[in-house]
Structures are given as structure tokens and as C-alpha cells.
Amino acid sequence: MLELRLVQGSLLKKVLEAIKDLVNDANFDCSATGFSLQAMDSSHVALVALLLRNEGFEHYRCDRNISMGMNLGNMNKMLKCAGNDDIITLKADDGSDTVTFMFESPNQDKIADFEMKLMDIDSEHLGIPEAEYHAIVRMPSTEFARICKDLSSIGDTVVISVTKEGVKFSTKGDIGTANIVCRQNTTVDKPEEATVIEMKEPVSLTFALRYMNSFAKATPLSHTVTISLSSELPVVVEYKIEDMGYVRFYLAPKIEEDEEEDTKPKV
């Protein structure tokens, strides 16, 4: 028997909005310690990892480990029917082929339950080793989303280059070139407005903007985004979910043979 009660139900709504365009079908894995998901995007280029730890739920009961295959589009359709202030409870009986989402309005006047069929989905869980990154950038998530959107109107790829002074996002396309530099800045009124750079060595990597824009759909989940870069590893774009866990996106850099200088530091 599974019963997870999340007072801040809007979190689950935002999680689905963040990943539903990237991943069609996925297994949600539920254990005694938390509710998680790991899935490749439909073109098998990016990886999404979600964790919602048990302590973030008001009530968390998971008698045995269970993996529930869901169509994320359908799940999102149901979660859109929850109000932003609703409490969401996810329920499944042992051996059942359905999952139930229950939505309670704050004053308990309106109770909805939505039942969805589960799917059998083949998936292998990748072990993602802890890694050392050359550079870690923490910045306001809305700023990152704006930059990815703006650069998309000029080009298809973004070069992210980090030095101690700041992080540079560059692109070029038929109509011209664009460079946007965000300076390290820790003297802001609110900590979530800071741009903080931890750097072991300069790094410059190229990524498809299409994916960065998909990742940025997680912006409503967190005020800040953390971008971890290393020349031998996929970039990690992480949105922390307060007191509960995270959504992390992994994407391999593009190797552009005719533009090898793009992989060297440039800022």
C-alpha cells in the first residue's frame, strides 16, 4: 500500500510541468525514503532525475518498493485539475494497475479523485556517480531561463564559458552573434538573486539551446538554478525543491569538430 500526502500540492504540478515535454512515459520509483524518477528524454539525449524525499510529505507510507509506469502527459492533465492550494495525495493499492490522485481544497469543501491506469515501461536505472566539476555556477533561475530564450532567437547552440569573473553565454546564427555575460555578484539584497561561481579551472562547453529551454521549464520550482560543468562530463542543471529534493537535468556537450576552439576556455 502506497499513500503520499503532499500539503503543498502545487509542487507536484510544477514538477510535471517541468518534465512532461521532455519525457513521455516514465517509471516513478517509490521506496521508504522517497519518491523518485529517472528517465531519458524521448530522443535519448538528455536525462532527467527527480527526487522528493519522504520527509517533505505530511504523510508518507510506502510498505514496499514499487515502480509505477505513468504517461506524463496524462498525469499532467489530471494534476492540472488540482487547485494551486490543494493538498494532493497519491494512492495505490498493492498489485493494483491504477494510481489515484486525490485533491482536497484548503477548506475541505471540494474533494476530487482522479484514477489513472499504470503502464509497463522498460527502463534501466543508470548509476550517476558523484563527480568533481571544473566549475559550478549558481544564478537566479529566471535569469538563466531568460538568457536561454533570448539566445534561441539568434542561434541553435549556446557556448557556456566560465571564468572567475563570470559566466558567458554565447551563440551565433544567420542574423549575427550574441554574448551575454553575468558577473559574479554576491552582494545582493536577497540570496536568491546572487550569481555565485565556484571554479577549479576555466571551462567552455557547447550545448543545444533546445534542451536548455526545456530544462528551464523547471524555473517555477526554484528561485535559483545550479549549473555544474566539466569538460569530460555532461552538464548538470539542477533546480532544488525546498526541503524535499531536486529536479536535475543532464546533457552531454556538443563536440563541434570544425570549431574546436569552442571547447577551450574563452571568457
Add this chain to the structure above:
Amino acid sequence: MLELRLVQGSLLKKVLEAIKDLVNDANFDCSATGFSLQAMDSSHVALVALLLRNEGFEHYRCDRNISMGMNLGNMNKMLKCAGNDDIITLKADDGSDTVTFMFESPNQDKIADFEMKLMDIDSEHLGIPEAEYHAIVRMPSTEFARICKDLSSIGDTVVISVTKEGVKFSTKGDIGTANIVCRQNTTVDKPEEATVIEMKEPVSLTFALRYMNSFAKATPLSHTVTISLSSELPVVVEYKIEDMGYVRFYLAPKIEEDEEEDTKPKV
């Protein structure tokens, strides 16, 4: 000669927004007591009845009964040109084949008049007898609109079931099932937020969601909606227009032969 001056012109704008998608052409009937309309929707399934009583107008002159055929799409195009604070006056000369809508801005700086050709429309006026209903539900109109919209993302029909405890809206579709229960609740801060159920006997009826969503376009006209249900009668979905009258929608329940249990009480 006809001259109807409505200080709160936005009411007429909202009336047109509420019915223009359901009804293409209709006769507006004007008598000494009020301005009214009765029309079937274009697929002859639902009926709309509008009444604006004479006492709701600042000035109301109607020398003799007159029936004016109008295309509601065109009438809506003209009324959209009125500002939300404008005074609207409707004028027609005896025997004229046109009607004039005059819009006056609150400070009288801007005066617009729009003249529209009238149409000859065959229509028979149905007598709608007063009836006793098994159950009458009064609830916030925005809540009803939200429920109809939410259920439409899951299924095509809604089963409305009423017991003393509350009203349940249910649907099912390819991706699963949904039930939304609104409990009777009269202890709210504002009377228009109450959900009040008057019930003689439990009732459970099935309707096409497409029509319910059309009716819900009248939501801006009133804070509350009243749903009157009886197993032998069309449902009445009524939006009262303060101090003036109402818009009422009538829709026959669906008889689903393979799902006869749907017509029995279920809450």
C-alpha cells in the same frame, strides 16, 4: 418606437459573450415589461432563455411588442466596441429594418452609434412550464466552470449526482476516471461562496460536457449558478442577472442504454 437605456452596459456585453457561441441567429422580443430571447442552439439540443426586465433599465420605452431578428456574432462584434463603463442604448424605429446601439463613455466625451441590419428569423416560442425539481444546487459559478473545464480534459460526459451531503461530478475517458465532490457549505464569509443543496430525492443524470462548458461562458454574469435537476426534465443551469433577470440554459440528459446504472443515484 423602442429605446432602452442600460447604464451598466457591460451586462449586455456579457450576455452576448455568454450566448453567441451557442446561438447564431435569434429573435430578441421586446414588450412593455422586458427584453427577452428564447432560442435553440444551432444543433437543436440546448435551449437558451434570456430575460432583462424593464425595471433594470434607466430608461425603457417600448410602444408595442416587437421581435427583432439578429445575428448574434455580428451583434457581439458591435458590443465589443463598447467600453466596459459605457452606457448602452438600444434604439429602433417602428417598422425599421435596422437597430442602433449607442455607446456613451462615462464622461460623455465619446459617443458611438452602431447600426445593424435586422433579419427575418422563423422561430416558435416554447412555453416552459414551471416545474418541481428533485434537486436544486446553488454554487459559486467559477467553481462550476472550473469543474466542467477540468472534467473535459478526461471525458466527454459528466454525471451529476446529488445527495444531501453534496453534489458529485463524474466522468471517465481513455486515460482514467474522475470524481469531484462539492459538499454542502453554508458557513462561508460571503454568501456567493456558499454551496447550497435543496433536495427532495437523490438524482443522478448524465450530460454532454461540451454544452456545460458553453453554458459556463455566462460565468461573468453572476457569482453563483443554480442547477435544477429532475430525472424527467431537462436540467436548468441559471445565471441570475442582478436586479434584472437571468440567462437560463436547458439541456436534456443523455440516456446511456449500456450504462443504465448512471441514471441511478450514486453519491
Add this chain to the structure above:
Amino acid sequence: MLELRLVQGSLLKKVLEAIKDLVNDANFDCSATGFSLQAMDSSHVALVALLLRNEGFEHYRCDRNISMGMNLGNMNKMLKCAGNDDIITLKADDGSDTVTFMFESPNQDKIADFEMKLMDIDSEHLGIPEAEYHAIVRMPSTEFARICKDLSSIGDTVVISVTKEGVKFSTKGDIGTANIVCRQNTTVDKPEEATVIEMKEPVSLTFALRYMNSFAKATPLSHTVTISLSSELPVVVEYKIEDMGYVRFYLAPKIEEDEEEDTKPKV
């Protein structure tokens, strides 16, 4: 060398939004006294003239007269990447075939530079003589925009008729006719809400609404619009840019042979 620094960068964003749909490619002319543009719309019916005087820039350096051919759609794509509070600097080296737009966020944390290729555009500069107009109407720009949009839902052309009492905008179409009269009104709380008419003689002219709606895209640039009318001249629709200059649109009246009375005063 050219370097123009505009603290209120949103002005340049609004200028591009105002003219980009009307004009595809145009030469921006830069001299010691200001930054200007004159261009026909793509169907060679309307003329746009822009002036931003040097004194409106925080820093203005233009060593020699230069004409820079730009695609306005591409320029607009780049300017959309500037924040509304950003400082915009336009730079070009002598003899360069590119122009650079630099955007600085108010706190200097984010610096972007966008480089765009220049184009060779054939254009001849028309001398526009100062003229005497029969009537000049100054009115709130949002009011004018609303009237043009409203009338477009009824007809394709607008007759603008001016008398001492006011200005009348009329149209007719398949569904009927519309007349909107704005009265002279100088006793308003805010000067930008006034409707002021200077008239030497009554005038009544017909214009294509499609162009008027294009011109009205300049509405965010100014609270008021000035419409200068004369029976022998193109109408001038002018949006003043505070402390800096203007955007002016010129459009020849339509001569409707079968409706000659349209050219006589009618208000």
C-alpha cells in the same frame, strides 16, 4: 566611430515594435544632430519618419554622417533580448559592416552584446515640406488605437471628419455602419487625456484602416497622438517621443469616386 548610449533603452525597443511590421529593411541615418530613419512601407503606400535627437542620449558620438542598412525584423529580435530597464548602447566602427547593440542591466551584473550584419539598401530620402493643415487633432493615443481596432471589426476604411465640436470616425461594412464621435475636451485632470482640435476649415477624408492599425502600434511610445489633416496632403499621424523626437506616419487619403460625398465635411 559611432557610439550612442540611451539610458531609457525601452524607448528603442518600442520604436522597433512600432515600425517593424510596416517596414522590412531600412537605412538608419546618423549625423551629429541625431539618429533618424525615413522609409516607405513594403507596399509603398505609407511613409515612416523617425527622429531621435542627440540631446536625448546620455552619450552621443557620431564622427561622420553614416547610413546603416538594417533588417528591422532582425534588429527587433535583438532588441527584444534587452530588459525594459536596460541601458542600450549602439556602436559601429568606421567602415565596419556590422553594428553592435550593447545591453547593460541597471545594476551592471549582466552585460550583453549583440552584433548584427548591415545591409546595402537603396533608398531615396524624400523632402517633406512643412505644410499647413486644415485640421489638427490631438487625442489620447490609446483612444485612437481603440477606435481603429473597433472600426476594423465592421469595415475596411475609416472616414475621419473634423469640425470644431469634435472628430468623427466612421466606417461601414456588410454587417452595418459605425460612427464614433470624440468631442473636444480640454477640461481633464491630466493633459494627456485631453482631446484638442485646431481647425481652419472642416475636413473629411477616407483612409485604409489596415494602415491606421499599423500606425497605432506606436501607442506605447506616447500618451497622445496628433493627427494632421488636409484635403490635398497625406495625413500625418505623429507620436512624440518625450525630449527626443518622434515617429511620424504619412498616408495618402483614398479617393472613392463612387462616394464623392465622403470627401466633404460631414460631422
